Amino acid sequence: MELDVLLLSRLQFAFTIMFHYIFPPLSIGLGLLLVMMEGMFLKTRDPQYEAMARFWTRVFAVNFAMGVASGIVMEFEFGTNWAAYSRYVGDVFGSALAAEGLFAFFLESGFLAVLVFGWDRVGPKMHFFSTLMVSLGSIFSSVWIIIANSWQQTPAGYHIVNGPNGPRAEILDFWAMVFNPSTVDRLTHTLLGAFILGAFFVMSISAYYIIKERHLDFAKRSFKIALALGTTSSLLIAVSGHSNANMVAENQPAKLAAFEGHFHTGEGGSPLYIIGWPDEEAQEVRYGVAIPGMLSFLVHGDFETPIKGLDQIPDEDEPPVFLPFMTYHVMIALGMFFIGLTLLSCFFLWRGTLFEKRWLLWAHVFAVVGPYIANQAGWVSAEVGRQPFIVYGHLRTSDGLSEAVVAEHVLTSIIMFGLIYAMLFAVWVWVLNHKIQHGPEPAVSAAPHGGAPISGGKDLLVATADLTRPGKGHSLSGIRDEDATREEE
Amino acid sequence: MMEFETLQIFWFVTVGFFLAGYAILDGFDLGVGIMHLLVAKTDHERRITMNSIGPLWDGNEVWLVVFGGALFAAFPEAYATAFSMFYLPLHLVLFGLIFRAVSLEFRSKSDNPLWRKAWDVGFFMASTVTTFIFGVAVGGSIQGLPIDERFIFRGELLDLLQPYGLMVGTMAVATFAMHGTIYLYLKTEGELQERAHHWMWRTFGFFLVAYLLTTIATFQVAPHATQNFKEYPIAWVIVLLNVLAIANIPRAIHLGRPGYAFLSSCCTIAALATLFGAALFPNLILTTLADGKSLTIYNASSSHGTLHLMQIIAFIGAPLVLTYTCIIYWVFRGKVELGHNSY
Numbered sequence: 093m094e095l096d097v098l099l100l101s102r103l104q105f106a107f108t109i110m111f112h113y114i115f116p117p118l119s120i121g122l123g124l125l126l127v128m129m130e131g132m133f134l135k136t137r138d139p140q141y142e143a144m145a146r147f148w149t150r151v152f153a154v155n156f157a158m159g160v161a162s163g164i165v166m167e168f169e170f171g172t173n174w175a176a177y178s179r180y181v182g183d184v185f186g187s188a189l190a191a192e193g194l195f196a197f198f199l200e201s202g203f204l205a206v207l208v209f210g211w212d213r214v215g216p217k218m219h220f221f222s223t224l225m226v227s228l229g230s231i232f233s234s235v236w237i238i239i240a241n242s243w244q245q246t247p248a249g250y251h252i253v254n255g256p257n258g259p260r261a262e263i264l265d266f267w268a269m270v271f272n273p274s275t276v277d278r279l280t281h282t283l284l285g286a287f288i289l290g291a292f293f294v295m296s297i298s299a300y301y302i303i304k305e306r307h308l309d310f311a312k313r314s315f316k317i318a319l320a321l322g323t324t325s326s327l328l329i330a331v332s333g334h335s336n337a338n339m340v341a342e343n344q345p346a347k348l349a350a351f352e353g354h355f356h357t358g359e360g361g362s363p364l365y366i367i368g369w370p371d372e373e374a375q376e377v378r379y380g381v382a383i384p385g386m387l388s389f390l391v392h393g394d395f396e397t398p399i400k401g402l403d404q405i406p407d408e409d410e411p412p413v414f415l416p417f418m419t420y421h422v423m424i425a426l427g428m429f430f431i432g433l434t435l436l437s438c439f440f441l442w443r444g445t446l447f448e449k450r451w452l453l454w455a456h457v458f459a460v461v462g463p464y465i466a467n468q469a470g471w472v473s474a475e476v477g478r479q480p481f482i483v484y485g486h487l488r489t490s491d492g493l494s495e496a497v498v499a500e501h502v503l504t505s506i507i508m509f510g511l512i513y514a515m516l517f518a519v520w521v522w523v524l525n526h527k528i529q530h531g532p533e534p535a536v537s538a539a540p541h542g543g544a545p546i547s548g549g550k551d552l553l554v555a556t557a558d559l560t561r562p563g564k565g566h567s568l569s570g571i572r573d574e575d576a577t578r579e580e581e
Numbered sequence: 582m583m584e585f586e587t588l589q590i591f592w593f594v595t596v597g598f599f600l601a602g603y604a605i606l607d608g609f610d611l612g613v614g615i616m617h618l619l620v621a622k623t624d625h626e627r628r629i630t631m632n633s634i635g636p637l638w639d640g641n642e643v644w645l646v647v648f649g650g651a652l653f654a655a656f657p658e659a660y661a662t663a664f665s666m667f668y669l670p671l672h673l674v675l676f677g678l679i680f681r682a683v684s685l686e687f688r689s690k691s692d693n694p695l696w697r698k699a700w701d702v703g704f705f706m707a708s709t710v711t712t713f714i715f716g717v718a719v720g721g722s723i724q725g726l727p728i729d730e731r732f733i734f735r736g737e738l739l740d741l742l743q744p745y746g747l748m749v750g751t752m753a754v755a756t757f758a759m760h761g762t763i764y765l766y767l768k769t770e771g772e773l774q775e776r777a778h779h780w781m782w783r784t785f786g787f788f789l790v791a792y793l794l795t796t797i798a799t800f801q802v803a804p805h806a807t808q809n810f811k812e813y814p815i816a817w818v819i820v821l822l823n824v825l826a827i828a829n830i831p832r833a834i835h836l837g838r839p840g841y842a843f844l845s846s847c848c849t850i851a852a853l854a855t856l857f858g859a860a861l862f863p864n865l866i867l868t869t870l871a872d873g874k875s876l877t878i879y880n881a882s883s884s885h886g887t888l889h890l891m892q893i894i895a896f897i898g899a900p901l902v903l904t905y906t907c908i909i910y911w912v913f914r915g916k917v918e919l920g921h922n923s924y
Contacts, residue, residue, distance in 0.1 A: 154686060160639060161682040165675050167649050171664025172671055178664075182657020183883040187891050190654040193647035194898035201643050202905045205636035206912055209923070213912050225905075253884075256658055257732055262884040494665035496734040505672045512676055516683060523690050 098490050100502040101173040104509065108165050110468055111513050115159035117467050120234060120283065121290015121321075122152050123227035126207075128317055130220045139535040144314055145223070146211065147532035148294065153208045154523055158516065160201065165509075173502065177482055177492030183262045184250055184269060185240045192236030200229025231283065238279045239270050244483050245474070246343045248272035252486070261486070277332065277339045278474075284329040285470060288430055289463035291322030296460035297528055299453040310532050312447060315456075319441065323434040329427060334390070340477075341391045344484060345400040346409060347477035350416040352387055353377040357401035361385025361394075370417045375402075377417075409480065416477040419469035426466040433459055588888040589878045592655035593862065595895060599651055601854035603644035604715075605760075605847050610638040612761015614681060614708025615754060618701060620765055620780050624694075626773045627701060631685055631924050633768040633917045638685065640909060642678065654891055658732055658881035659865040663718075666726065666734035670714045670741060677711035680704075689924045709754060716753025720746035723803050723860055725867035730874045732881070745802045752791040756853070759784040760846045763830070767839040768917050781834055781842075792827070799860075805867070806860035816859045823852035 126148055133141035167189065170178050178185075206214060206222035214222070243250075249268025250261045263269055295318045301311035341348045348354070353370040354362055355377075364387040368380030385395035392399075402410055433455065440446040447453070482489040583591065617630045653660040664671060680703050688700035724745050727736040762784045766777040799806055810816045826848035833842035861867075866876040874880070882888065 157639070157682055157686045160642070161679040164642070164646060164678055167646055167653075168664060168671055168675055170653065171649075171660050172668050173665075175661035175665035178653065178661040179657055182653055182660065183887045186650065186654025186657055186660075186883065187887055187894065190647065190650040190891060191894050191898070193643065193650040194894060194902060197643045197646055198640065198898075198902045199905065201640040202909045204639060205909050209636040210912055256880050260657075263887050263890065266890055494661070494668070496662075496665045497668050501668050504669065508672065508676060512679060516679070519683065519687055523687060526690060 097493055097497060097499045097502060100499055100506060101493060101497075102489065104173060104502060104506045105169060106472075107506070107513075108162070108169060108509060110471075111509075111517075112159070112162040112166055113468060113471060114464065115155050115162065116230070116234065117282075117286035117289045117463075118155050118293055119152065119159055120227075120230045120286035121288070122148060122155065122293060123223075123230050123290070124287060125290050125294055125318060125321060126152060126223050127220075127227045128321070129314075130223050132317075134216060134220050140309055140313060143532050143535040144310060147310070148314070149207060149223075151297075151524065151527055153204070154520065154527070156200075156204060158520055161516075162513075173494055173497065174482075174492045175494035175496065177487065179255065179257050180260045180487050180492070181244070181483060183260060184243060184247075187263070187266075188236045188240040188243075188270075192233055196229050196233035196236060198229075199232065200226050203229065234282055234286070235279060238282055239272075239275050242275040242278050243269055243272050245278070245478055246273040247483060247486060261483070273343050274339055277336045281329065281332045281336050281470070284325045284332055285463065285467045287321055287325040288329065289460075289467060291318040291325065292430075292456075292460045292463045294318035295322060295456045296458070299456035300528070301531070302447055303450060303453050303457070307531050310535070315447075316441070319434060319437055322430070323438055326427070326430040326434050330431060333424070333427060338391060341399070344478070346402065346405045346411055347416070348391075349400060349402045349405065350411045350413045350477050351420040351473060352399075353380070353413055353417045354387065354399060354401045355413075356403050357398050360398060361388040361396050362399040362401075363387060364390065365417075365421070367421065368417070370413045372413050411477050411479045416473045419476070420473040423466045423469040423473065426462045426469070429459075429462060430466075582885070582889045583892070585885040585888070586879070588885065588892065589882050590863075591892065592651070592882065592888055593858070593865075593878045596648065596651050596655055597854060597858045599644055599648035601851050603641070603648055604854055605850045606641035606644055607638065608757045608760045608850055609764040610634045610641055610761070611681075611708045611712045612757035612759070613765060614704050614761070615712065615758045616762050616765065616780060616784070618705050620762065620777050621773060622776075624697065625919075627697070628689065628919055628924065629769055629773060629917050630765060631688065631704070632919060633765060635685065635924050636909070636913050638681070640906065642682075645678075651891075655883055655888060656865055656876075656878065656881045657883060659876045662728060662732045662734060662866055662876060662881075663722075666728075666736075667718055667721075667741065669738060670717065674711050674714050677707040677714075680707035681711070685924055708757075712754050712757050713750040716750035717741065717746040719753070719857060720749030722866055723749070723799065723806055723857070725803070725805075725869040725875075727870050728866060728868040728873050728876065729870060730872060732874065732876055735870065735873075745798055748791075748795055748798055752788075752795045755784065755788040755791040756850065759788040759830075760850065763834075763839065763843045763846050767843050770916055778834070782831075785830055785834070789827070803860070809859050809862055819852055819855050819859060823849065823856060826852055 126145055129141055129148065130145040132138070133145060170185075203222040203225040206219065207226050210219060210222065247261070249263060249265035249270075249272065251264050252259050253262050254260075255262075294314050298311040298315035298318065301307045302315070337348065337351075340351070352362075353365055353368055355370075355375040361384060363382035363384050365377055366381045366383065368377040368382070370377045387399050388397050389395050402413070437446055437452060437456070440449055440452065478484055480488050480490070482492045613630055613634050617627060621627045621630045649660070652663075684700040684704035684707060688697055688704070691697070721741055721743070724743060726734065727740060729735050759781070762777055762780045766774055766781055769777055810820075826845050829845040830842055830849065833839075833845055863877045863879065864875050865878060865881055868875045883891075
């Protein structure tokens with residue numbers, strides 16, 4: 093088999109970015125929930141909220157570390173595998189990436205230290221501030237990378253000049269680049285997707301605890317906060333999705349045609365497929381269930397105006413259809429499912445019977461897989477739908493490769509990534525399971541130190557107490573007791 | 582708006598600043614990783630050493646990310662050439678950094694001694710390999726590499742592994758090992774600190790030998806590296822400061838002032854990074870091909886507008902970054918204490 097650098101590099105990028113994207117959405121979504129929980133603690137001083145914030149912080153920390161570790165890979169890969177692309181977009185893309193590092197990464201990784209390790213070193217207000225900064229930092233980092241990616245989808249505020257190594261894009265208008273036609277729509281959609289994942293994640297584990305009748309108060313409160321976020325975000329993302337589709341219709345007609353399996357422009361209104369199996373050979377959607385004229389209605393507001401089909405796109409500029417169509421439809425179906433499930437849960441919560449409905453709780457335990465798939469599917473449709481371009485309309489993916497790199501090297505790195513990521517994933521699942529089985533520490537009424545930071549000396553006592561009981565070193569209540577005893581002395 | 586040329590120099594210095602910051606800050610994290618098997622013996626001591634960098638390594642690693650981002654933005658041609666040229670070595674660095682992160686994160690998740698031992702070795706290997714490759718890359722840039730007139734690397738993997746590069750790689754390991762050991766001396770107490778003190782002298786000796794050999798080799802292998810020193814004799818001040826900083830390390834150890842020793846070690850790394858910059862300027866990557874073209878800050882940079890824009894971003898961002906870096910280091914000052922939030 094002929095090894096193809098293009099195919100291998102695309103596979104490697106797809107694999108590493110999809111693996112990376114398992115983690116950031118949860119950091120964003122869970123980060124917001126941490127802010128809500130800790131905010132409630134500051135407001136009510138109810139120790140249960142502190143126990144919640146502490147437990148979810150531990151889960152957050154593991155997830156965050158995985159995101160950092162797999163994220164550096166992405167920044168390196170632009171240069172290692174896509175050198176020609178980097179030369180072409182560096183002037184535009186690089187500044188967004190540098191801003192991301194300066195404004196977002198320093199913020200989140202710095203304050204993460206206080207969030208995770210600083211519970212006993214700073215007061216509750218400073219701790220809350222750190223949580224807020226970590227959450228903001230994770231949102232900022234999505235802002236800059238989505239600006240850069242949106243610019244690739246709908247370039248704006250630039251001109252093409254002759255650089256030292258052939259043509260390249262240079263910024264003309266920074267704000268036009270930042271607010272290119274797709275940035276706001278895509279950012280909103282991505283953040284809402286992350287919030288849904290965070291909410292479904294917390295609901296999943298909480299539902300599991302409720303079913304197993306463990307940590308009931310903790311689990312019910314966590315569930316309710318997450319349900320509030322999950323329901324709001326699920327409803328809003330439908331609105332955002334519609335706005336996104338219209339934006340794509342306006343700016344990337346070929347991509348919309350791929351999403352909808354719209355091969356032929358035809359006369360009159362264009363149909364909207366609910367389900368189907370696009371056949372690119374035959375240029376038609378098989379086994380499709382379609383609403384006639386609906387696509388025209390969604391885009392133009394009437395049932396008559398035809399939508400540009402793939403037949404009006406030059407052959408060499410046509411994106412693949414099967415993958416964008418499938419992932420796009422899976423994402424939408426899951427979105428509908430999120431709305432249904434959260435609304436149903438809200439209804440039973442209002443009736444006061446939510447936590448008795450075991451079938452519904454079980455549904456929530458497994459429903460967390462949904463947002464993971466939906467987030468990935470959405471990105472696959474967005475990125476594959478942009479093909480064959482890496483910068484829409486300007487630079488083809490095949491022209492973005494590194495000339496100095498040979499197929500054997502890419503194959504080597506893919507195999508290494510495959511092995512290391514498989515191991516990482518297994519360990520991550522194991523650690524997560526360990527944390528879930530361990531569960532939250534019981535809430536301690538009236539924290540002994542009333543919010544004042546503990547002095548170093550006392551921390552040492554905590555450490556000593558910790559060490560004298562190997563194996564039980566992580567029992568928070570034990571340490572608290574020890575601490576309280578010392579205080580009495 | 583500054584002159585284009587002034588901005589190009591500004592960004593050369595700024596990118597260098599991020600690299601030096603990374604070397605100083607993550608340098609002690611990597612150094613702790615290189616030395617922890619030797620310095621820390623018991624499980625408790627291993628936990629102390631890991632937790633000495635626990636809250637900090639993540640933020641320190643961001644300096645590398647920002648260095649990469651700044652290089653990408655300011656000198657995209659150099660970023661593209663260097664990263665695609667060092668394809669396999671950089672992937673090893675990535676695997677190293679991933680392993681370091683997960684070793685720290687997962688070690689304490691089980692009490693099984695074999696589990697912990699495995700992550701201990703992983704932590705050591707990851708730190709050592711990563712440091713070594715950084716050094717090899719620096720050596721390669723000083724010595725020059727086969728780059729053609731379109732800035733494309735035209736060599737083989739073996740061209741990256743010249744004896745000089747391997748020597749700089751060894752020196753990088755020696756430097757960070759010393760830096761990390763001094764850091765451990767600063768952050769630990771009792772028997773562990775005694776052992777760190779012991780290893781401080783040895784790593785300093787290792788560093789000194791590597792430093793002298795590399796200096797001699799640089800004159801042999803890369804005579805062009807001293808060109809700037811002939812043209813701008815003021816650059817000798819850096820050499821002088823470098824020697825003073827190095828000499829101050831044993832003095833501070835002898836006086837029993839670890840903070841002072843650590844500061845000297847930081848200054849040593851800063852001076853080494855500055856020397857690296859002074860040797861390169863105005864080149865970024867030197868070509869060894871007769872018909873090739875070296876990448877310089879003038880022919881590899883982004884447009885005037887972008888450099889100006891990024892300068893504004895940097896001026897807004899830098900004070901913020903410095904503020905919260907100081908906050909974090911202040912919160913986690915003092916000796917390492919294990920608590921229930923520790924690794």
